[in-house]
Amino acid sequence: MALLEVKNLGISFGGLQAVQGLNMSIESGHLYGLIGPNGAGKTTAFNMLTGMYTPTEGIITFDGVNITGKGPEYISKAGIARTFQNIRLFNAMSVLDNVKVGMHNRVTYSMLDGVLRTKKYRNKEAEMNEKAQRLLDVFGIGDKADYAASQLPYGQQRKLEICRALASDPKLLLLDEPAAGMNPNETQELMETVRKVRDDFGIAILLIEHDMKFVMGICEEITVLEYGKTIAHGDPQTVSNDPEVIAAYLGGDDED
Amino acid sequence: MAKQKKISKAARTYLTSFILVGGFWGAIEAVKLSGGLSSKAAGLLIPVCAYIMMAISLNLVVGFLGELSLGHAAFMSAGAFAGVFFYNTAGAGMPEGAAIVLAFLIGGLAAGIFGVIVGVPVLRLSGDYLAIVTLAFGEILKNVLNSLYIGADSAGLHFSLKDQFSLNMEPTGKVLMKGAMGITGIRKFSVFSVGILLIALTLLFVLNLMNSRAGRAITAIRDDDIAARSIGINLTKYKLMAFVSSAVIAGFAGVLYALNFASLVAKKFDYNLSINILVMVVLGGMGSIPGAIIAAVVLTVLPELLRGFSQYRMFIYSIVLIIMMLFNRAPAFVMWRQRMALKFRSGKAGSEKEDAGKKKG
Numbered sequence: 232m233a234l235l236e237v238k239n240l241g242i243s244f245g246g247l248q249a250v251q252g253l254n255m256s257i258e259s260g261h262l263y264g265l266i267g268p269n270g271a272g273k274t275t276a277f278n279m280l281t282g283m284y285t286p287t288e289g290i291i292t293f294d295g296v297n298i299t300g301k302g303p304e305y306i307s308k309a310g311i312a313r314t315f316q317n318i319r320l321f322n323a324m325s326v327l328d329n330v331k332v333g334m335h336n337r338v339t340y341s342m343l344d345g346v347l348r349t350k351k352y353r354n355k356e357a358e359m360n361e362k363a364q365r366l367l368d369v370f371g372i373g374d375k376a377d378y379a380a381s382q383l384p385y386g387q388q389r390k391l392e393i394c395r396a397l398a399s400d401p402k403l404l405l406l407d408e409p410a411a412g413m414n415p416n417e418t419q420e421l422m423e424t425v426r427k428v429r430d431d432f433g434i435a436i437l438l439i440e441h442d443m444k445f446v447m448g449i450c451e452e453i454t455v456l457e458y459g460k461t462i463a464h465g466d467p468q469t470v471s472n473d474p475e476v477i478a479a480y481l482g483g484d485d486e487d
Numbered sequence: 488m489a490k491q492k493k494i495s496k497a498a499r500t501y502l503t504s505f506i507l508v509g510g511f512w513g514a515i516e517a518v519k520l521s522g523g524l525s526s527k528a529a530g531l532l533i534p535v536c537a538y539i540m541m542a543i544s545l546n547l548v549v550g551f552l553g554e555l556s557l558g559h560a561a562f563m564s565a566g567a568f569a570g571v572f573f574y575n576t577a578g579a580g581m582p583e584g585a586a587i588v589l590a591f592l593i594g595g596l597a598a599g600i601f602g603v604i605v606g607v608p609v610l611r612l613s614g615d616y617l618a619i620v621t622l623a624f625g626e627i628l629k630n631v632l633n634s635l636y637i638g639a640d641s642a643g644l645h646f647s648l649k650d651q652f653s654l655n656m657e658p659t660g661k662v663l664m665k666g667a668m669g670i671t672g673i674r675k676f677s678v679f680s681v682g683i684l685l686i687a688l689t690l691l692f693v694l695n696l697m698n699s700r701a702g703r704a705i706t707a708i709r710d711d712d713i714a715a716r717s718i719g720i721n722l723t724k725y726k727l728m729a730f731v732s733s734a735v736i737a738g739f740a741g742v743l744y745a746l747n748f749a750s751l752v753a754k755k756f757d758y759n760l761s762i763n764i765l766v767m768v769v770l771g772g773m774g775s776i777p778g779a780i781i782a783a784v785v786l787t788v789l790p791e792l793l794r795g796f797s798q799y800r801m802f803i804y805s806i807v808l809i810i811m812m813l814f815n816r817a818p819a820f821v822m823w824r825q826r827m828a829l830k831f832r833s834g835k836a837g838s839e840k841e842d843a844g845k846k847k848g
């Protein structure tokens with residue numbers, strides 16, 4: 232069985248069927264793309280996978296366990312981490328602390344250990360500091376560890392969000408438009424980093440992206456959504472030659 | 488290098504806070520020794536200590552958790568009444584030291600229980616319900632305590648919310664709490680050093696908490712609760728942790744405050760007091776512990792100093808409030824402060840060359 236199995240997943244908000252009949256199967260170590268025009272339901276799919284929304288139909292199986300309807304806390308512990316389309320960092324906290332918060336359920340000690348500064352506290356904090364610094368170094372922002380997160384330029388904030396997600400040792404990483412707002416150089420660099428993360432950390436990555444060069448260049452398998460429905464699925468070659476996909480991306484505005 | 492700076496940043500907050508409190512203690516002790524401390528000023532010492540504890544603890548909720556509480560005085564009141572009630576009854580037969588320690592523990596526990604009662608239903612919701620509920624809680628507790636009569640006779644304790652006679656006691660019974668008159672005949676215990684010790688413990692608790700895993704979870708919730716949830720942080724648990732800890736400290740402050748006077752009435756812990764403490768937190772710069780300490784001292788001492796100028800008292804008080812607010816918030820001031828901080832920091836962390844350069848300049 233694949234790491235993530237999504238069967239007939241759907242959700243409706245009042246009358247609006249935002250996602251319907253979504254099927255995906257993501258193997259460990261895979262790079263998978265989820266694309267589609269604005270409002271297609273991509274972020275909504277992420278919100279269901281991470282427990283932010285409860286699906287109205289379908290089943291999500293992760294690592295052999297049915298996680299449908301489970302909350303974000305459970306799902307994070309199970310090993311799914313995400314980033315957000317509109318960056319959501321802990322702005323007033325330091326860059327290093329942002330990553331350390333990401334380890335919340337991985338490196339733990341009690342409140343009392345913290346207040347009494349026990350040996351356990353000191354050991355675990357040292358472990359966290361080291362691990363966080365290493366992650367920041369991978370993304371080339373290790374020298375910014377003491378800055379407030381809000382002080383970083385946009386591109387580095389996106390990287391920090393990925394670091395924070397990786398800090399929870401996920402088996403599956405969900406990236407919601409990681410290249411949004413980046414220039415071509417930064418995008419190119421990010422592509423290499425994403426590939427490197429997959430290789431070095433050995434995890435599966437599911438990403439939403441509007442930048443076609445990015446998606447086609449990096450993903451091994453792609454699902455295309457339009458108005459909540461899956462209109463195409465396959466490898467980059469197949470998907471980019473699909474007439475329905477071409478229509479959705481080129482002439483989607485005036486069709487009825 | 489980066490790691491070193493990080494440590495020194497947290498250390499700076501510890502250092503400033505403890506220097507402030509130590510300095511306050513040293514200065515007062517010095518004045519005491521020289522015999523220059525008026526009895527009026529001496530009477531203010533314990534209240535100032537209690538308010539410093541109140542400001543630090545409210546900062547935990549308002550500054551670090553980012554929730555608005557408008558009833559912090561109520562937790563102080565709960566602690567004060569529970570602690571003093573014990574001290575005056577069961578504690579009366581005990582050695583003083585034991586009675587006092589137990590009074591503090593009971594006061595803190597009582598306030599903490601109220602913290603749980605208020606916090607559990609409210610903090611599960613997202614949104615600004617806490618302000619409304621704490622406001623209501625403060626009024627309810629004040630009114631209940633204000634009309635509560637407790638008496639004791641050979642049959643045990645008697646309670647009434649009407650009057651003394653409704654207690655239905657034997658003629659030999661003793662009234663322990665008399666409604667609006669509260670609790671009287673308290674054996675006063677007001678030792679300034681104990682106040683300072685309690686502040687120091689509060690500081691150590693709050694600073695250690697905020698620099699630990701739990702504290703990071705609390706600040707993360709404040710900065711972005713959706714992201715915090717996605718990371719697997721249990722929002723209710725950490726909100727409650729901050730809120731109840733804050734209530735317990737307020738309870739300790741209440742006991743400290745109450746033992747300083749011969750009588751204790753519920754009226755003192757009203758809405759005005761809650762707002763005053765909130766003002767201390769806001770003026771001190773939300774989330775700043777040293778700021779809260781300074782604001783608590785200034786805002787407690789200032790109105791007393793100004794009593795001589797009764798006509799202009801509130802006027803001057805308002806001006807000081809505005810100036811402190813400007814200093815904390817106005818962009819020009821904030822930038823100036825950041826520049827000074829930067830200069831100060833680079834001067835300390837930088838090479839000797841930089842230092843030498845500065846001396847010349």
Ligand SMILES: Nc1ncnc2c1ncn2[C@@H]1O[C@H](COP(=O)(O)OP(=O)(O)OP(=O)(O)O)[C@@H](O)[C@H]1O
Binds near residue numbers: 267269271273274
């Ligand atoms: N909580 C919600 N309540 C009501 N409607 C919602 C909610 N969340 C999403 N929707 C609707 O679902 C549809 C899909 O939105 P979604 O954000 O998933 O699009 P998307 O594919 O991520 O688009 P984009 O590329 O613009 O980010 C939209 O019509 C949106 O308005």
Ligand SMILES: [Mg+2]
Binds near residue numbers: 273274275
């Ligand atoms: Mg989206």
